[in-house]
Structures are given as C-alpha cells and as structure tokens.
Amino acid sequence: MLCFLAISGGALTLGMVAYSYRATLNTFRWTAAECTILSSEGRLVSQVRRHEAPFAFDVAYRYSYESKPYTGQRYRVGGNRFWDWDHVRSLVETHPAGAELSCFVNPEEPVEAVLRRGSLWLVLGLFAPVAFMAAGMVGLRRIWLWAGDSVAPTSISERATGGRRLPVRFIICGLLVLGGGGVFAQLFAGPMFDLISSRSWEEVPCTIEYSRLRSQQHEDGPSYRLDVLYSYSHGRGSFRSSRHRLFKVGYRDSPILAERYHAGAGAICYVNPDNPRQAVLDRSFPKLILLGLIPLGFCAAGLVGLSRGHRATAHKTGSVRLKQRTTSYGRFFGTLLIASAWNGLTVAFLRSFYTSWQQGEADWMSGFFMVVFTLAGIGALLLAGYSFFAMFSPKVSITLTPGTLSLGGSATLAWKVSGNAAAIRRLKTWIEGAEEIEYTRGTETHHERRVFRRIELADRQSDVSLGTTSVRIPADTMHSFASKHNKITWRVRVTGEVRRWPDVDEECPIHVAPRGGVW
C-alpha cells in the first residue's frame, strides 16, 4: 500500500510541477542561436499592479533563424520584471548594446525567443517526486520478487552478493550535508557576513524614488513587505538600489514604514565604500533569522552519518587520550535544542488551544494532550537545566597506554580530574563490553544494548584527582566488532558521586583487537 501511495503521490506531484513549469520546460527544446543585443536598460515601471514586480529589464536583440532575421525583446519565459533593482542593474551590465550572446528560439514559432531558459533549480523541484516514485517502484519490485519465490533462497552468502547495493546512506547523508549547508549559507551565513561587514559601511544621504507596501493576510493578521528604490551619490558616481534590508526574511514591515520611506523622502542609507553599488537602508538584525541555523543541524547530521561509516582500525602503540562518546557541552546543547523545539511547538499549540477554549470550542481530549505535551516540555527543560549544571561538574580525562588493547593483553589506564576534584565523594572506573543491535519492526527502527562483561578497575573514596590502574582484557572474551546492524563494543566508564551537583558520568569507547591482530 505504501509503495502504491509513493508511486501515485510522486507521479501526481511530478505531473503538477511539470504542468506548472511546462512553459519553462519547453524552452529546453528550443534551438540556440547567435544574438546581438541592440539595447538594454533598467526601468522603474510607472504603473505597477498590486502583485507585479516594479523593476523592468528592457532589452532588444537581433537574431536569425533559418536565414530569416528576427527581433526579440523577451529575457525569459516569466517576463522581464524583477523585484530586485540590483539584479536588473547586473543584467544591464552583462547585456550591453553590441554584445553577442546566445538566445534560444522556438523552432515552431521562430518569433518566440528568450535570452535565458529556466533555472536548473527546477530539476531539484522534480527530484523529490521522482525519488518517491523510485522508492515505491523499488519496494514493489522487492515485494514482487519475494512473492514470486515459492521457497526462500537457501544460500546465505547469496544475500551478501545479490546485486550491488547503492550506498544509500552516503547518498542521503551527502544530500543532507550539501542541502543543509547550502540553505544555511544562503539563509544565515551569507547574510551574517553582510551584517558584520556592513558595520563599516558609510552613512550616505539618499532619496527615495519609489516605494510600495505589499500586504499578505495571515491567521494572526496581515503582514507587509516594502518595495523601495532609492538613489544616492558616492565618490564620483550616482547609484540606485532597491535593497531595503540585509536579510530577505525575518521582518514584518508596517504601514508606518511606507510613510517614512515615501517617494521623494530623504533618508540615510549605508554604502559599501569598497563597492558603492552595494547599499542598504536598514542594517538591523531580525531575531527570526536565527531559524537559519536549523539547516546547520541537517548538515551536521549528514556529517555524523558520513563519519560513522568509517571503521576505526588504527592500532595505536603509544599513549592515547580517550575521547568521550558525548561531551557535557554536546549533551547540554542537544537537550536544549530538543527542549526548545518541543516547547516552541507546545506553546504554539497551547495558544491555539487557549483561543479555542476562550471561544468555548475546546474539547477534553485536546486538553488532555495539551497537559501531556506541557508536562513533557517541562521535563525537557528540567533535563536541559540539569545538563547545564553538569557542564560545570568536574571533568575526567583518561589516557590508555598502549592505545589499543587486545584480547589477553594489558594496558595502563591513567585518569586526571580537572575542576573541583574535592567535590567527588566516590570515583569508580570500569570497562564494559556490550552487544549492540539494530532491527526494524514495521516502519520503526529499534536499538538494544546488553552488557556481557564488566571489569572493575578502581573504586576510590579519597585522593581521586589522579590515579593509574592496570587493565587486562580476558583472553576468553569477544573483541570489538562492528557490522551494519550488529556491534560488540567496549567502553571505559567513569562515574563520580558529587555532593549536591550533577554526578560525573563519562564513557570513552576503546578498541579491543583479536589476539595477535587488528580486525
């Protein structure tokens, strides 16, 4: 059923996207021709309708098709109007009169031509529905093949060699890294760079040539966006810009702004002295732009996924300072992120529920769920608070010499407590080996862990700040092992009871090799 839904949903979405972009898609079948620009200029459109872009790129070009001359004026299928004056200006600069460029001619109607075809970003828009359809087809094929087998295959090794598998995890993680990184760069990193560099921009008087307030209705009231064009002088040049703010999103303009920036008004703009074409009216920083950090989480998740594919087999003979599985800072920021996201959503639902309750439309079931969500949110906040204080607990660094243990082998483990070691009442260290598995039930993936061996190392109630102990891994136990869904892991554990403060609890993975070799 899921496969059919994926295929049909993907096909429907693909059809809708393709239909809406059909005119743009058609231009990819048009023939390239040599064109000569006759004229090009940017213009502020005098009569602008409500949802029309105010800036026009007026261009004329000459081309020939099948030995017949033609004149074109269209820049792209979507027309010659733009929301950003800087973009129009750059088009004028890249399409000067006399320039010889390529244009694209409709072979069925040669009077139709454009200078620019559709954006390649369109391909990404088609990617998602195609991916859904492909996933559904793969699923159907697997079901078909499984149903066709009257007897399950007897060869176990054949399951490992039955066709090359796509490195799906690497593809997905790679997409997360590229997509998340790209969106983060676009929404946050790039604008933040502009924000920082704009602090050194010069204040210059400017004149508002045009302004228009566009409105859009939302559930909690209308929002406004200001379109503006202003001119200024810097050095020996005169310039125009339509850049109101450094960030494109995160603001809610108000009608007061339209009065302040009405046509003919004087204002102060901030001009980049190194590139006077760059200017902005408002350098403020909207708090909503912090949402641009979210794609960084996706990028980080992708990097973690890619790094986990690397199997650590290095055999270290010298001393090695062990790395913790998770740091206290990581735990704090992780719990804070989860608590913030959860409580952010819960507050939004609570507001909606409160509105319904005020109007007498709330039901007890919604109220019950709100109580549960709120309690969970409070729990998450408390956990984040605990993690915050845990960041200031004493820290234990552990060194193992040699860095890799093998079955039947021994090493020296040394620990050092930094911070308030005197606060630790009791410090215990041990090594544990565990089986870890991953399995799927239905659509959910489950993980289980079971410790099969625990080797006590030290248990101190005094003089805990420094210490060494010898470690010996029994010869008759299992070495470290890792496959895709099954692992045997070994860890050094350190716990410290701290009076009236979060306890010390550290885990450091170690590698235990088979006797006489590294696997």
Next chain:
Amino acid sequence: MVTIELKDGQTRFRAGGMIHGSARWGLLDPPESMELRLFWFTRGKGTEDIEVIETVRVDSPAAEGSQSFRLRLPVGPYSFSGRLIAVIWAIEAVVKPGGETARVEITLSATGEEVKP
C-alpha cells in the same frame, strides 16, 4: 547434489589458520559456474549482516565434478554466541543457475572454540 567435505572433518579453526577441503557436485546438466565462498554472518535479534571474505569460482564445470580448496582464515571476527548477537562462520558452495547450495559452519577464534560471553 552439492556437498562440502573438510579435511579430517575439522570444523574448528584458529584465527589465521588454513582450511583444506573439497566441494563435490553431481547435477543433471552442467552448470554455468560453481562458487565456493568463505563468509561470516550474524544471527539473532538484530538485522542480519553478512560479509563474504573469499570466493573461489569455477566457470563452466562439468555436470559432475569436484574442486579442492585451500582458504586462509583472517584474524577475525571470532565466532561468538551471545544473548543478542551470534557471529557464525561458514563455507558455502553455490551452483548457478539453480542456486543449489551446500554449507558447512565452522568455528574461528584464537582457540578454535566459539566465544561465549
């Protein structure tokens, strides 16, 4: 019919050791190929993982025949039987097409005995 015989019937091996044996088959028609595979796989509550370590391939064999083999065992992973995971070594002879299979499970570890937690 396909069978695998290990030298002296030995099924317990030390890591890094050698396995000697032979595969015999008797089929109605000559197969396209016969493959001998040394591999390990997991069994238990977790999703199965499999890794083929070495493959000996015989192309266009006769309908009846035998193939001796010598395979070097790696240092790991050891054969292991825990509560959640079991790691099992085996040698398989697979005939293609048809998929007729013979399999012998062996034990690999430092001592030749399966490791139990």
